[in-house]
Amino acid sequence: MAEYFAHPTAVIDEGCKIGKGTRIWHFTHIMPNCIIGENCNLGQNVVVSPDVVLGNNVKVQNNVSIYTGVICEDDVFLGPSMVFTNVINPRSAVNRRDQYLRTLVKKGATIGANATIVCGNTIGKFAFIGAGAVVTKDVPDYALVVGNPARHIGWMSEYGHRLVFDENCIAVCPESKEKYKLENNIVVKL
Numbered sequence: 001m002a003e004y005f006a007h008p009t010a011v012i013d014e015g016c017k018i019g020k021g022t023r024i025w026h027f028t029h030i031m032p033n034c035i036i037g038e039n040c041n042l043g044q045n046v047v048v049s050p051d052v053v054l055g056n057n058v059k060v061q062n063n064v065s066i067y068t069g070v071i072c073e074d075d076v077f078l079g080p081s082m083v084f085t086n087v088i089n090p091r092s093a094v095n096r097r098d099q100y101l102r103t104l105v106k107k108g109a110t111i112g113a114n115a116t117i118v119c120g121n122t123i124g125k126f127a128f129i130g131a132g133a134v135v136t137k138d139v140p141d142y143a144l145v146v147g148n149p150a151r152h153i154g155w156m157s158e159y160g161h162r163l164v165f166d167e168n169c170i171a172v173c174p175e176s177k178e179k180y181k182l183e184n185n186i187v188v189k190l
Contacts, residue, residue, distance in 0.1 A: 079113040142187040
């Protein structure tokens, strides 16, 4: 008996590994050879293409397609209708399945609703991609990016609060009270 929940309308192809406590909702399709960790939640109308890897506690909101080449580490949040790509120059009449590029979304990152992540980029740990942003290059750890193309406008805590750095380049998360240091345009948690 499965240790995960799948709604009766979900389609789960053979060869998938799905972790304990994961929930898969209405009209979602999990394609062959995917690895989905424990305690994930995949909303309605989600497509997970072959060979995708999702870590533990990944939250995938409605209407998200996760294409071959995407790897999401633990605690990633994929907002409603956000988009991944996997080929830089797609053409209907040209088969480029051997040219899929890898996209890595590191631990704790959030990708907002309707954002687009162009393939071949890395989203840093605990980065925050604003709703509707179009990411065309790597995003640093803890960075806040917005717009089209996405531009870096600030830094975020692990609890999802904007960080305000003092004269000593130290910021405190208002919720967790954890401290962060900004040095050489890199943020680290103290």
